[in-house]
Amino acid sequence: MADILSLRARGLALRAGAAPFDEVVGAGEIVGLAGLDGHGQQTFLKMLAGLTAPAAGDILVERDGTEERIGSFRRAVARGVAYLPRDRRATGIFPTLSVLDNFAIATVGRDAPAGLISAGRRRSRYEHYRERLSIVAPRPDAPITTLSGGNQQKVLLARWLAAEPKLLLLDDPTRGVDVATRRVLYGVFRDLAKEGMGLVVLSSEIEEILLLCDRVLVFREHALAARLSGAEMTTETVIAAMFGRAA
Template sequence: MADHTAPGLAVRDLVIAPSASAITQGIAPGEIVGLAGLDGHGQELFLKMLAGLEQPLGGSIELGVSGTFRKITGFRKAVASGIAYLPRDRRANGIFPTQSVLDNFAVSTLSRDARLGLISPAARKARYDIYREKLSIVAPRPDAPITTLSGGNQQKVLLARALALDPAILLLNDPTRGVDVATRHVLYDVFRGLAADGMGLVILSSEIEEILLLCQRVLVFRENEVAAEISGEAMTTESVISAMFGRAA
């Protein structure tokens, strides 16, 4: 478990459902932590609480930056504090389907493109181009409707939007769901690069192999509690599945 006094995300005595045991965890800078579990066993609820989208029944979530801890009490506070969240269902909760690729990218960070109080199209495009190159986004042009892009490239635009917030912690809800194999490996390389640069990542994945490939440790949820925390050589498909079903590995 990460040091709760260190910078990063500190989860203390978090209760996510009635009669469930409290969760205390730390997510350190540069760490990639996986969340696993059978559907509906609390891992997605936990991730949304970290993002400020759901309120816990007890306990606290704090983000430590530059020696100070900020309590996360809602989504806006989470974003302002340095937490970015990539939703699971990009069509329902992520993209703005009537807007362009560039508008979808810039919607969360419009103030960064202002020059003398006015939005600078050149500044906005220059900022988008940085992430287009970094994430290998394939788009015909920035003003094309986002719906003209493949699912994988839509996902990259949403990731670019999240990264443009310069977060300390990135929360990813099944980030490679519905994307092709090539895009998946581009995203894996990006995630590893972000962690190497000091960003903390929490990845919920429905694919155990993905967690084993990317994460230093995994929290396995069962009945709205952390049933097991597995790391290092103990992280195997068998050990994760056993914890998901409440069996000893």
């Protein structure tokens, strides 16, 4: 797959009547999304993932000097965009399957080059990401429900990293996990950016965005209210933008 240079929103409106905006997420940067609950940041993330259709405008992948429109989740995945949902129990894990099956479900084709699934190939790939993400699991064939919430989250992240995406969309990725798991995830996210992956991180915690992200987009009333970077990125300026007032 060719490298994705950027994921672009052009003339994007999150709902009918909302002000349209343009935005670009480039390779190697971590972009944070902030806003009061229900003000559009999650809608924007889902539009980037191809899960929600824009009220107006387009989401485009730019690579090799050309642009391709993303019109569905399947097309986004095919073009190197991965999405980690907020509610891992409802929309992420398959509770009746094992840790290994949950990990490998998005990359079955890679384990069956000759039409038959190679257990060794699948297990080897799992072990690689288990070590990289410090996944604590009793054994690969254990039910995923036996893992802690933080380790379930790591398995979901490993699932999409194994697909080798070029851009990763994360919806509150540290929600409900312990401090140790947060540290591991922060380190992984920073390493991925250094390797050239673009990341978009929606977080309900302003401190997390300020700690992790290169810049932040603040949403208010289903519109992009502010773009903040560098010295502008403070708790006060983010909160001010969320409430529609000057810092």
